[in-house]
Amino acid sequence: IIDLDTNGFEILKYDGDIHDEFNDNSETQQHYYEEITSVLKKRLGASRVIIYNHITRYRGPPRPADQCDLSHRNPVFYPHVDYDPPAAHFKVKQMLGEEVATRVMQKRCQIINVWRPLGPNPIMNTPLTICDYRSLDLDNDLHVSEIRNSLVTIALYIISHNSQDAQK
Template identity: 35%
Template sequence: MSVRGSAPDGLKSISSSVLRRTLGWVYKAKRTTHEMSTTTTVKTTEYDKIVKLEEPNAVQTNLWYLKPGFTAKPTFVSVTVPGVFESSNVEHEAYPHEITDVRGHERLFSLDKSGFEFVQDPIPDELIQQIRNNEDEEIEKKYYPKIEELLKKHTNADRVFIFDHTVRRRIPKYASDGRGPVGARQPATRVHVDQAPSAGIGRVKRHLPDEAEELLKGRVQIINVWRPLVGPIEDHPLAVADYRSVKPEDLVATDLLYPGHTGEVYSVLYNPEHKWYYKSSQQNDEVILIKCFDTKTDRARVTPHTAIKDPTSPENPRLRESIEIRALVFHTQDRD
């Protein structure tokens, strides 16, 4: 059984350090940025050459990046709790950018090269409906094993541990930054990475404490598996940025607040060199694998991503619903 976060049950579960962060504080250290080196000398041809599609289909839309000029460490509230978790010192601003459609070119992208991969994975309509109904017991019993096998197949991992899942559905009356009441999470329209390196290592220690020391001797990844639930997607599709177009200074460590726990993610500063992709009219059997962490240093290690407003969407689109699985992926024999 996976270890998953619980809904807030009152102020007593919230540590004083977390409360201080919700009120804002001066970040005394230098701004923490992405410290993982990009690939410049290892397997250059295989891992460093950014894909250029011939005659690509693309759309222009706004991407919401971290607003520069902050004086405190960026802090984002994951779940709103009236009177406690309502505000954040993270500000974003919109930048127009081109998003390229990968349909027909999916095989040009992979987890180790670009940081993301598009794969086919059909599941029964009955299971789709159970996911849409938030039937957590059925999701963990039926959906988790399918995703474990999918990840093993596509990464050659020998072990997968799913630690979390989130069902998102767009409800226009709620915030458009991904927050919402428990059970009503919105598509996240800010550019971000789900795990900073400290959080990636921390996940292993937190969820598998008795085995963490040994597991961390081998290669460890965190991979998200994102799937539409009401395909074809007509509203707020998911866009992903090619890791090879992201510079270390573009990534800014950001606290992610939960009651009683603080994680760390990456916010992203705008860079016009970023290469963004999405899959048009994505169906329920078309999933995206998104790498959020990797202990390997000579290939893609993180993937900035965000929901986008698609200018080609119909006037009254079917509102987006999706599920994302977050999993620790272990290669216990890969110890290079």
């Protein structure tokens, strides 16, 4: 059985109403967020779920950078982990403020990505790849990549092939 706590990911059936792409700040987006919040609360026993953004990945050939924005991006073609622990703490503080974040992080707090296809056609050319985190050699497979801006430097992990492991 695959589950979030054991494997670092989980596959759930989506029984909601939203199957097509939607515009930011639309009624459809709000309805979708409510559905996802409900699913996460039920599955995780969470008392609070905060959706802080969504990204629609383009299908087909990559688009030039000037055709991408914060909500519409090209697929990422390398395995990665979006947040290292300090970046995750920064994101929680950014979303909740220092005082509330400090209180929340004394309990269990998770950043969870929800991925699913939207639109009329199945994703054939850039499918999502997932990896059981237990299969990673943390010392040899994960490499820090820093993202810097004028306010903060955060890190994500790039996952690379481990030539010392015949199974990978």
